[in-house]
Amino acid sequence: MDGYLQTIINLHQPGYMGHQVAVPHHSAALGSLIDGLTNNPMAIYEMGPGAAAIEYFVSNWMLGKVGWPSSPLKQGTGARGSFGSGVLTHGGSLENLTALIAARSALRPNAWQQRDQDGLALMAPDNNHYSIERAVGILGLGTNNIYRVPTDARSAIDLRSLPHTLDGLTNPDQ
Numbered sequence: 001m002d003g004y005l006q007t008i009i010n011l012h013q014p015g016y017m018g019h020q021v022a023v024p025h026h027s028a029a030l031g032s033l034i035d036g037l038t039n040n041p042m043a044i045y046e047m048g049p050g051a052a053a054i055e056y057f058v059s060n061w062m063l064g065k066v067g068w069p070s071s072p073l074k075q076g077t078g079a080r081g082s083f084g085s086g087v088l089t090h091g092g093s094l095e096n097l098t099a100l101i102a103a104r105s106a107l108r109p110n111a112w113q114q115r116d117q118d119g120l121a122l123m124a125p126d127n128n129h130y131s132i133e134r135a136v137g138i139l140g141l142g143t144n145n146i147y148r149v150p151t152d153a154r155s156a157i158d159l160r161s162l163p164h165t166l167d168g169l170t171n172p173d174q
Contacts, residue, residue: 042088059086093131100135121145121169125157 010016011023024032040048042055060070063084071085089095100122108116120141124132126148133143147169150161 055088058088059084062086092129093134096129096131097135097138100132100139104139104141115140117141121147123147123149123162123165123169125149125151125155127151127155 009018009021011018011021016023035051038048040051042048042051045052056071063070063086069083071083087098089098104111104117104120107120110116117140122132122136122141122145124146133146136143136146147165149165150158152158
């Protein structure tokens with residue numbers, strides 16, 4: 001154990017100024033310990049009903065924080081498409097991949113079985129996170145199908161450039 005602890009980055013050290021990996025809250029460590037010991041996945045309700053329930057309630061809590069309607073407890077009680085839902089992931093790379101899979105599934109429901117991805121492209125800021133290219137590659141969309149949208153001085157998408165970028169996407173010969 002000492003050998004292991006001597007080789008790690010101490011995220012709790014007051015002088016630590018790294019990025020990407022947040023300092024874990026000590027109460028979250030207990031949840032991580034329980035999750036690690038039980039190894040019950042959230043993806044299959046029958047194998048991890050407690051974890052799935054926690055994910056459901058945390059997702060709905062987060063939806064409420066931004067003012068969006070949450071998923072009904074009993075399926076079929078809300079109007080189709082009138083509520084939000086979500087899954088918990090552990091980082092931006094997996095979040096971006098998950099979001100792009102969801103978007104592709106909405107546009108091409110048969111893509112998983114039939115590789116129906118013709119004509120799909122992605123508009124992304126020219127300063128997007130590296131995980132966007134990785135996700136597009138994993139999905140088999142091809143990184144050449146990422147159309148870069150210029151950003152302004154604040155690194156936000158320059159909305160005035162969207163029509164021109166969209167023109168290039170719909171009329172590639174122009």
